[in-house]
Amino acid sequence: MSDTVIKVEHLSKEYHLGTISHGTLYRDLQSWSARLLGKEDPNSKIDSIGRRVRNSAFKALDDVSFEVKQGDVLGVIGRNGAGKSTLLKIISRVTAPSSGAIKIKGHVASLLEVGTGFHPELTGRENIFLNGTILGMRKAEIQRKLDGIVDFSGVEQFLDSPVKRYSSGMYVRLAFAVAAHLEPEILLVDEVLAVGDIQFQKQCLGKMKEISEGGRTVIFVSHSLQTISSLCEKCLLLEDGRIKRFGATTEVVLEYLGGGGSSCANFTNLGKVVGDSFVQLLMGEVINNKQEPVNEIDIREPLAIRMRFRVLQDSAIRYIPNFHFIVPGGLYAFVSSPQKLHRLSSGDYETTCYIPGNFLNEGAYYVGLAISSYEPGLTIHFFEPAVLTFNIKDPMDGSVGRYGFGYANVMPGVVRPQLDWGVQKLT
Amino acid sequence: MDRQDNWTTIIRPVSGWLNFNLAELWRYRDLIVLFVRRDFVAIYKQTILGPLWFLLQPLFSTLVFTVIFGKIANIPTDGMPPMLFYMAGIVAWNYFATCLTSTSNTFVANAGIFGKVYFPRLTVPVSVVIVGLLTFAIQLFLFIGFFFYFYLRGAPLQPSLWILAMPLLVVQMGILGLGMGILVSSLTTKYRDLSFAVGFGTQLGMYATPIVYPMSQIPERWQWLYAINPMASIVETFRFAFLGSGSVNPQYLAISAGMTLLIFFVGIVLFSRIEKTFMDTV
Numbered sequence: 001m002s003d004t005v006i007k008v009e010h011l012s013k014e015y016h017l018g019t020i021s022h023g024t025l026y027r028d029l030q031s032w033s034a035r036l037l038g039k040e041d042p043n044s045k046i047d048s049i050g051r052r053v054r055n056s057a058f059k060a061l062d063d064v065s066f067e068v069k070q071g072d073v074l075g076v077i078g079r080n081g082a083g084k085s086t087l088l089k090i091i092s093r094v095t096a097p098s099s100g101a102i103k104i105k106g107h108v109a110s111l112l113e114v115g116t117g118f119h120p121e122l123t124g125r126e127n128i129f130l131n132g133t134i135l136g137m138r139k140a141e142i143q144r145k146l147d148g149i150v151d152f153s154g155v156e157q158f159l160d161s162p163v164k165r166y167s168s169g170m171y172v173r174l175a176f177a178v179a180a181h182l183e184p185e186i187l188l189v190d191e192v193l194a195v196g197d198i199q200f201q202k203q204c205l206g207k208m209k210e211i212s213e214g215g216r217t218v219i220f221v222s223h224s225l226q227t228i229s230s231l232c233e234k235c236l237l238l239e240d241g242r243i244k245r246f247g248a249t250t251e252v253v254l255e256y257l258g259g260g261g262s263s264c265a266n267f268t269n270l271g272k273v274v275g276d277s278f279v280q281l282l283m284g285e286v287i288n289n290k291q292e293p294v295n296e297i298d299i300r301e302p303l304a305i306r307m308r309f310r311v312l313q314d315s316a317i318r319y320i321p322n323f324h325f326i327v328p329g330g331l332y333a334f335v336s337s338p339q340k341l342h343r344l345s346s347g348d349y350e351t352t353c354y355i356p357g358n359f360l361n362e363g364a365y366y367v368g369l370a371i372s373s374y375e376p377g378l379t380i381h382f383f384e385p386a387v388l389t390f391n392i393k394d395p396m397d398g399s400v401g402r403y404g405f406g407y408a409n410v411m412p413g414v415v416r417p418q419l420d421w422g423v424q425k426l427t
Numbered sequence: 428m429d430r431q432d433n434w435t436t437i438i439r440p441v442s443g444w445l446n447f448n449l450a451e452l453w454r455y456r457d458l459i460v461l462f463v464r465r466d467f468v469a470i471y472k473q474t475i476l477g478p479l480w481f482l483l484q485p486l487f488s489t490l491v492f493t494v495i496f497g498k499i500a501n502i503p504t505d506g507m508p509p510m511l512f513y514m515a516g517i518v519a520w521n522y523f524a525t526c527l528t529s530t531s532n533t534f535v536a537n538a539g540i541f542g543k544v545y546f547p548r549l550t551v552p553v554s555v556v557i558v559g560l561l562t563f564a565i566q567l568f569l570f571i572g573f574f575f576y577f578y579l580r581g582a583p584l585q586p587s588l589w590i591l592a593m594p595l596l597v598v599q600m601g602i603l604g605l606g607m608g609i610l611v612s613s614l615t616t617k618y619r620d621l622s623f624a625v626g627f628g629t630q631l632g633m634y635a636t637p638i639v640y641p642m643s644q645i646p647e648r649w650q651w652l653y654a655i656n657p658m659a660s661i662v663e664t665f666r667f668a669f670l671g672s673g674s675v676n677p678q679y680l681a682i683s684a685g686m687t688l689l690i691f692f693v694g695i696v697l698f699s700r701i702e703k704t705f706m707d708t709v
Contacts, residue, residue, distance in 0.1 A: 093545035096703035102438040
């Protein structure tokens, strides 16, 4: 494999919980000499059945193996404590693994936190050099790039004042400007986009894109699934230090969100009935306009949510099928139900909600399926939250409201409808 | 197998004791220069007297020592002007003590930056020692100024050819301070007590070294004790070189050099092992 630039092999990282040492030198020496002689550590804990617990260790990473190819933009997602940051720390050599190995081709630079090593008393210019060398650049190299760095940061006027006089925004911009000009073969980014203003975030994302398009590799840790979806083709999902899923971003993001949610959910073989004595949920699916179940749809394409349900008894009730669209983070995008309601005799039915193209925003959506009725009061016959998931994908070819590549950042919002606009010259 | 794949970096668990990478340190020499610059420039920013502090500190220590040890306690100075005698000791000892105390908290003080980005950790203590060297150079000029002042006034000063050995001694003091400092800093990642012990220890160490008294005041049968204090023979040689007081004991100097190298070696080995994982324990 000639184009593999990072190869992670059976990587594990253990942290010892509680006290790191026994607190006294004597006990440490005792444990150490016991280990050296291959004897039982006299200071190790003994568990309830009399075995010696080797250590109350916590595995932040547990036998993780994967490969990253040149030019990949790899997103790393997972809950807090899943091991994302530990992974980056090991790749960036801040700490060493407990076992396993990482093989790397090329220079690695990390944006684990921008502004590392900035000294408040030094001027902006001095800090550019200091920070740049800390991040692994040579002095001559920084000199060559100085103009670019200063331009990018937009703090020219203040270049010779100490950075302690800077606003926090200026500080971050200067710091990122240095990091952005590193030109490493492999760039590690950890949540740095959370700081800085919108304009600046745009610059950052643009720079990340530029780096990846230049054939270089980016590993990007973030909680923003929207950003991950729009920037990364590949994604790594970590859970409790293990790889839960590694593959195309869409499927990994969906796995993360739904914990296995899919584009198609069948409720007839669950062994339990979803519903009440009036209606039962049979199945739900996400389909494209060719009636095929899909979990990823181009933002320009229409899609539909289809639900099958069974009416168990004839009644005067007019059932209201309703679909709940929720975005990651739990925010409701909207709830949709049919305009017209019908009395339904017993039997199986299928209902479909059509969503036009160019309406939803890019990113993942969950769909909750429900049927309720209003006769006489509100009755919820069933409500299955977030059983379906799908991902809307912006092709990022500049076609959908991005004006070429004028805007490469995440479009905020839960929907992105294309509306009619008028421009008139006032006389 | 891996070599054929020409990986530039292979990250593995800590193993073995000799993984000190001098080539990498050299590659980061620009960083050392900038660290030196940072520490040297930033240390007295926003102070009224600024760089004057480099001179005030040894000057006042010397005055205090002259009054207390020279005038009140009446400790003899081998017939040398007390000012010069004390200043020689103070300047030399300060250099060593600064190297030791400011490198001894390398890991703890830099945990923030070390936790975020990798660069050879040794750049920090090395640059600290260079800053100490620059400070020492400034203070040495002060000393030389006083030297000429007393010389011209006819004090019985007999500078000897040992002055030529000065650069070696300066390097040795730096290496000794660096070695002890990184040794302590490696151990403080686990046992914080040591950071207290260092401050206290350097204070006491000064009295175990002929700074405020001449070697000649030590009874013959205790002189061997000073052989195992590597700073003792350095300070003594320093004084002899400039002032001609006391004596040079090549045997003691050799022991001192040997101990310096041993401490430095142990320090480097421990430091380069600890630097890989200290983030987990600090």
